[in-house]
Every structure is written in structure tokens, then in C-alpha cells.
Amino acid sequence: MKNIFKQGTNLSKPTLLMLHGTGGNETDLLAIAAHIDPEASVLSVRGNVSENGMPRFFKRLSEGIFDMEDLKIRTEELYNFIGQAADEHGFDRTQVVAIGYSNGANIAANLLFTYTGALKGAILHHPMVPNRHTDLPDLANTPVFIAAGTNDPICPAEESIDLEKLLSDAGAEVELHWENFGHQLTMPEVEAAKNWYDKL
Numbered sequence: 674m675k676n677i678f679k680q681g682t683n684l685s686k687p688t689l690l691m692l693h694g695t696g697g698n699e700t701d702l703l704a705i706a707a708h709i710d711p712e713a714s715v716l717s718v719r720g721n722v723s724e725n726g727m728p729r730f731f732k733r734l735s736e737g738i739f740d741m742e743d744l745k746i747r748t749e750e751l752y753n754f755i756g757q758a759a760d761e762h763g764f765d766r767t768q769v770v771a772i773g774y775s776n777g778a779n780i781a782a783n784l785l786f787t788y789t790g791a792l793k794g795a796i797l798h799h800p801m802v803p804n805r806h807t808d809l810p811d812l813a814n815t816p817v818f819i820a821a822g823t824n825d826p827i828c829p830a831e832e833s834i835d836l837e838k839l840l841s842d843a844g845a846e847v848e849l850h851w852e853n854f855g856h857q858l859t860m861p862e863v864e865a866a867k868n869w870y871d872k873l
């Protein structure tokens with residue numbers, strides 16, 4: 674997968690896996706990675722699907738309606754890619770914290786829904802429930818931060834509430850943070866994510 678890898682200055686830190694929103698690319702979230710943890714290594718990935726030229730991590734049939742077969746294949750592809758990147762760059766596969774926005778948050782959530790130990794933790798900005806027809810793996814000791822907007826037209830509030838419940842029921846430690854905005858990624862929610870990350 675097309676990506677940018679930046680070696681961190683403190684190798685005891687997690688590796689931050691950055692996953693952009695629809696129409697974004699692997700450069701979009703680099704400033705956020707540097708803000709969350711300037712010492713951590715960063716693996717920022719571009720989604721392999723193109724929707725009318727807009728990169729995404731998996732296909733959708735329409736807004737909010739996912740192509741479940743493609744989601745499954747692309748989630749496996751990303752999971753395997755993280756392993757390959759860990760071998761290539763020498764970071765610890767078990768110490769990866771995903772930071773995703775929108776479509777990127779949705780594939781990060783689906784990594785959690787699919788594999789035990791895919792991620793050490795995750796910061797999900799404006800995610801949805803990626804799959805309502807699956808049993809989640811054991812997510813004990815997996816911290817997850819969800820940032821949601823009370824007026825988000827793309828991810829209605831129930832999506833965040835349901836996602837928090839599904840992850841918590843699987844054993845994850847979830848913090849759900851609300852901003853009174855829409856779907857945009859706001860600085861206050863990035864600050865809230867940083868406060869959460871600093872306590873990991």
C-alpha cells in the first residue's frame with residue numbers, strides 16, 4: 674500500500690498508524706501524528722480504493738452503506754500490510770496505535786472487530802459501526818478513544834453510541850468524547866485525544 678513511514682526518536686513509543694478520510698491521502702494526518710506524539714514512529718497509509726479519484730480504504734455502495742465483501746478483503750489487506758511494514762522497518766507489530774478519521778476510522782474499527790491484537794489501541798475520529806453482523810474478538814485491555822459530533826450528518830450519534838457499546842461488550846476500554854460540531858475533525862477533539870493518549 675502507498676505509505677509514508679517516519680522513524681520515531683523514542684523506540685519504546687507505539688507506532689502511530691494514520692488512516693485518512695475519503696478523498697484524503699497519506700500526508701493528511703501527519704501533523705496530527707506529530708501533535709499526538711512527536712517521539713513516536715508513524716506509518717501513514719493511503720487507501721487502495723478509488724471512488725471517482727478519491728482514495729478510500731474500502732468500497733461503499735452509497736453514503737454509509739458499505740460493500741461488506743470489500744471491507745473484509747481490505748481489512749485483511751491492511752492487517753497484512755502492517756505486518757509487512759513492521760518487518761521492513763523494524764517496529765513492534767504489537768505496539769501499533771491507529772488514528773483514523775471518518776473512512777479511516779471505520780477501517781480501524783473493523784480491524785478491532787476482526788482481529789485480537791491487531792491494534793494496541795485506537796483513536797477513532799467520527800467512526801461508524803463497520804459491521805453489525807459479526808461477533809467481535811476478545812478486546813480486553815484494548816483502549817479506544819472515539820471522537821464524535823452531536824451534529825454529524827454522516828455519522829449519526831447512534832453510530833458512536835452503538836460502537837462504544839459493541840467495543841465495550843468485547844472488553845475494550847472505551848472513552849466517547851462529544852463535540853457540538855458536525856463531521857469535521859476539530860482541534861478540540863484532537864486535544865482531547867492527546868490527553869487520552871498521554872495517559873496510556
Ligand code: MLT
Binds near residue numbers: 738801827
Ligand atoms: C465511509 O464511507 O466510510 C463513511 O461514510 C465516512 C466517509 O464518508 O468516508
